[in-house]
Amino acid sequence: MHDVITTEVWSKTGMEGDGTLAISPSGEAIASGAFSARLRDLARFGMLFTPGWETVSNEKLISDDYFTKVKKATEKGEYGKDYLGTRLLKDFNLESLNASYQWDAVFEDGDMYKSGRTGQCLYVSPETNTVVVYYSSSYESEVWVHAYAREIVKQLFR
Numbered sequence: 001m002h003d004v005i006t007t008e009v010w011s012k013t014g015m016e017g018d019g020t021l022a023i024s025p026s027g028e029a030i031a032s033g034a035f036s037a038r039l040r041d042l043a044r045f046g047m048l049f050t051p052g053w054e055t056v057s058n059e060k061l062i063s064d065d066y067f068t069k070v071k072k073a074t075e076k077g078e079y080g081k082d083y084l085g086t087r088l089l090k091d092f093n094l095e096s097l098n099a100s101y102q103w104d105a106v107f108e109d110g111d112m113y114k115s116g117r118t119g120q121c122l123y124v125s126p127e128t129n130t131v132v133v134y135y136s137s138s139y140e141s142e143v144w145v146h147a148y149a150r151e152i153v154k155q156l157f158r
Helices: 002-008 040-045 066-073 083-091 145-157
Strands: 097-099 102-105 113-117 121-125 128-136
Touching: 040 121, 066 097, 066 102, 083 102, 083 128, 097 145, 121 145, 128 145
Parallel strands: none
Antiparallel strands: 097 102, 102 113, 113 121, 121 128
16 A cells, blocks of 8 residues: 555655555554645645646546546435534534545535544645645544635635
8 A cells, every 4th residue: 555655646746755544453554544644745635636736746646537436426315424424514514415435525516525533634626726734633622623624715716
């Protein structure tokens, strides 16, 4: 897994530091995430999902049909039954939302959101060619700031 990410993504995008992926005691990548990187590198990674991917890579790394696949893979009716889904519905002030391809939220307008273990954010808006990233340590806090990323995009670009 390390070699694939290094060869196919990290080495092609001008990353400044190493990305790290948590592994199980047996040495396998943990499918649920546990990935960490520098904030600027996380933003570069997010840019790969926008029309402005050329700002971080000389080669298109995300296929043209990726977004169709993400939309198709969402499962309506299943979202919002766990802690994160319930909280995201409330904080994004929505009645329905979907998740797919490791994105914790896939919005009807095509925007995608991935949260971190303690409130970190990768928010990608392909339509507006925008990426919002931040770090936080607000896990289980009353004020969870992830919805701010969507509001930034809405206020500035829509």
